[in-house]
Amino acid sequence: MWDRHARWWQETFTDGADPEYEHEILPGIAAELSGCHRILDLGCGEGQVARYLLRSLPAPAAVVGIDRSVAQLANAQLANAQLAGDPAPHYLRGEGERLPFADASFDGVVCALVIEHAEDADAVLDEVARVLAPGGRFVLLVNHPLLQGSGSGLVDDQILGETYWRVGPYLDEGVTWEEVDAGVRIPFAHRPLSRYVNPLAEHDLLLVHMREPAPPAELLATSVAPDLEQSIPRLLAMRFEHRPRAAGPSPWVGAGTRVEATYHRPEACDDRPSRGASDG
Numbered sequence: 001m002w003d004r005h006a007r008w009w010q011e012t013f014t015d016g017a018d019p020e021y022e023h024e025i026l027p028g029i030a031a032e033l034s035g036c037h038r039i040l041d042l043g044c045g046e047g048q049v050a051r052y053l054l055r056s057l058p059a060p061a062a063v064v065g066i067d068r069s070v071a072q073l074a075n076a077q078l079a080n081a082q083l084a085g086d087p088a089p090h091y092l093r094g095e096g097e098r099l100p101f102a103d104a105s106f107d108g109v110v111c112a113l114v115i116e117h118a119e120d121a122d123a124v125l126d127e128v129a130r131v132l133a134p135g136g137r138f139v140l141l142v143n144h145p146l147l148q149g150s151g152s153g154l155v156d157d158q159i160l161g162e163t164y165w166r167v168g169p170y171l172d173e174g175v176t177w178e179e180v181d182a183g184v185r186i187p188f189a190h191r192p193l194s195r196y197v198n199p200l201a202e203h204d205l206l207l208v209h210m211r212e213p214a215p216p217a218e219l220l221a222t223s224v225a226p227d228l229e230q231s232i233p234r235l236l237a238m239r240f241e242h243r244p245r246a247a248g249p250s251p252w253v254g255a256g257t258r259v260e261a262t263y264h265r266p267e268a269c270d271d272r273p274s275r276g277a278s279d280g
């Protein structure tokens with residue numbers, strides 16, 4: 001599925017095309033990972049986050065990108081070829097659910113707008129915790145689960161004369177196929193926030209910082225209610241730190257609290273490649 005849409009992704013979201021990436025996402029991730037040296041970009045796509053980190057973090061940052069889409073990775077390699085001798089990220093094909101790295105290989109991991117497309121978020125988070133060294137940082141960036149889930153959005157009711165932001169069914173977990181552009185349909189898994197924070201806490205990855213940036217004004221140019229939309233974040237960026245506790249019961253998570261919300265098992269996304277298949 002991401003192979004089919006790799007060109008759309010590149011044209012719409014990279015190289016300055018998207019104000020949110022330019023003003024919020026790229027600098028925000030770099031700020032959260034400042035001080036890290038061995039960084040994994042999980043679901044790197046065509047590599048814009050990895051390249052930005054190498055440009056902006058002090059040497060000797062080594063950045064490895066992994067993605068399951070062949071076409072996204074081909075674009076990432078093309079971009080590397082244009083770096084003309086500057087440090088370039090390393091890329092490999094693989095799945096976040098089965099990372100091909102030894103335990104504690106990285107002191108920074110970023111997963112930017114990826115986990116909504118992963119079928120098995122628990123496996124991805126387990127793997128992040130495994131490859132992150134003690135003291136390391138994990139930056140998880142998602143479409144805001146509370147405000148941007150399926151059924152959420154601006155309602156401009158001309159009959160009642162009300163304009164408001166509707167929140168969809170927050171606790172219901174599921175996958176929705178959304179037409180995000182003409183001819184581009186992508187599955188988004190909605191999960192309540194506890195489905196990310198609690199499994200990470202079980203692995204001693206503790207939430208230490210959050211960003212909920214206001215949308216850039218450029219994106220609201222055609223909004224019927226820009227002031228309202230300005231107060232509704234599209235993104236949620238969370239930084240977790242790996243702080244292994246001494247042996248004994250967790251002070252952070254009680255037994256049986258892995259999932260606090262009642263939720264329905266999501267339908268499978270149909271974009272998962274069979275092992276060895278070339279589509280991503």
Ligand SMILES: C[S@@+](CC[C@H](N)C(=O)[O-])C[C@H]1O[C@@H](n2cnc3c(N)ncnc32)[C@H](O)[C@@H]1O
Binds near residue numbers: 047096097
């Ligand atoms: C929305 S793009 C984001 C790309 C990149 N993180 C960025 O911010 O520019 C999502 C990417 O995640 C990748 N992806 C989705 N699920 C994945 C998984 N389970 N393992 C590895 N990559 C995955 C897709 O192939 C796609 O390239």
